[in-house]
Amino acid sequence: MSAPVSTPDVSSPGAPDDAAPPRRTVRAPGRARVWATRAPLLPALVFLIAVTQLPFVATVVVSFFDWNSLSPDQRSFSAFANYKEVFSDPSLRDSVVTTVLLTASVVIVSVVLGLLLALLLDRKFIGRGFVRTLLITPFLLVPVSAALMWKHVLYNPEYGLLNGAWAWFTGLFGADSPAQPDWISDMPLAAVATALVWQWTPFMMLILLAGLQSRSAEQMEAARLDGANAWQMFCFLTLPHLRRYLELGVLLGSIYIVQNFDAVFTITAGGLGTANLPYTIYQTFYQAHEYGLASAAGVVVVIGTIVVATFALRVVSSLFSEEANRT
Numbered sequence: 001m002s003a004p005v006s007t008p009d010v011s012s013p014g015a016p017d018d019a020a021p022p023r024r025t026v027r028a029p030g031r032a033r034v035w036a037t038r039a040p041l042l043p044a045l046v047f048l049i050a051v052t053q054l055p056f057v058a059t060v061v062v063s064f065f066d067w068n069s070l071s072p073d074q075r076s077f078s079a080f081a082n083y084k085e086v087f088s089d090p091s092l093r094d095s096v097v098t099t100v101l102l103t104a105s106v107v108i109v110s111v112v113l114g115l116l117l118a119l120l121l122d123r124k125f126i127g128r129g130f131v132r133t134l135l136i137t138p139f140l141l142v143p144v145s146a147a148l149m150w151k152h153v154l155y156n157p158e159y160g161l162l163n164g165a166w167a168w169f170t171g172l173f174g175a176d177s178p179a180q181p182d183w184i185s186d187m188p189l190a191a192v193a194t195a196l197v198w199q200w201t202p203f204m205m206l207i208l209l210a211g212l213q214s215r216s217a218e219q220m221e222a223a224r225l226d227g228a229n230a231w232q233m234f235c236f237l238t239l240p241h242l243r244r245y246l247e248l249g250v251l252l253g254s255i256y257i258v259q260n261f262d263a264v265f266t267i268t269a270g271g272l273g274t275a276n277l278p279y280t281i282y283q284t285f286y287q288a289h290e291y292g293l294a295s296a297a298g299v300v301v302v303i304g305t306i307v308v309a310t311f312a313l314r315v316v317s318s319l320f321s322e323e324a325n326r327t
């Protein structure tokens with residue numbers, strides 16, 4: 001009977017070193033390789049800086065000067081005097097109040113209407129795609145064209161559609177033709193706000209519709225099987241899910257509407273107490289020719305917009321992190 005033959009164990013400590021698999025060394029990319037990947041982006045970066053940052057730096061520099069274009073030889077350095085006048089001038093303070101009222105009213109009404117339309121479009125019905133396209137159309141119009149349409153087609157006291165519809169409605173009941181109201185003169189700020197709400201409601205609707213379509217179908221079906229009605233599902237499931245989307249819509253809408261100039265300039269020309277900050281800056285720069293004061297007011301608006309945009313970016317990043325955690 002022969003003895004068993006033992007074979008050497010290659011995994012034993014005494015095994016030769018060349019039996020182990022070779023290790024791969026990962027080399028960090030050199031600086032030349034890093035700059036080679038970034039080089040195609042440099043022209044775009046230089047162009048972006050030249051177009052956006054250099055004019056802003058020039059605006060900041062001009063804001064520290066007492067500069068009236070009608071008297072260019074009397075230009076002098078005034079430090080923070082222009083900024084003090086921005087916060088102490090009555091017309092500028094009134095424009096700040098008007099800007100806040102206009103922005104708050106337009107954003108709140110647009111979000112509420114956008115939520116209602118998004119809930120409608122979240123349901124399946126015949127022609128939903130066509131209805132969605134029609135509802136998005138106001139947001140696609142040029143702002144000046146939309147303001148001109150509201151001023152002449154709807155608000156005009158002589159041939160406007162609003163007055164014509166009101167006269168037709170009262171005529172159905174045999175009443176005499178009422179006095180045609182002048183919508184812009186009687187309610188100027190509401191007229192501007194209505195035109196902006198009409199244009200920005202589709203924007204809010206798109207954001208909230210995206211939020212509604214990202215809900216968990218299993219969670220909604222489980223709540224329905226547990227006996228929850230439509231109102232309970234909306235309050236306890238839909239609204240908490242839409243919180244981030246509502247915040248995003250409010251912040252982005254505030255950024256854009258604070259800077260709105262077209263509707264105020266086209267519908268009321270800044271009169272009747274509707275002059276917001278962008279229109280007041282326009283008057284200060286092009287009509288009063290106060291370059292330093294207008295630049296200071298513009299810098300204040302930009303700083304305020306940056307603050308709001310910072311919150312908007314945080315909301316967007318939180319949305320992306322939540323979606324990444326779900327997946």
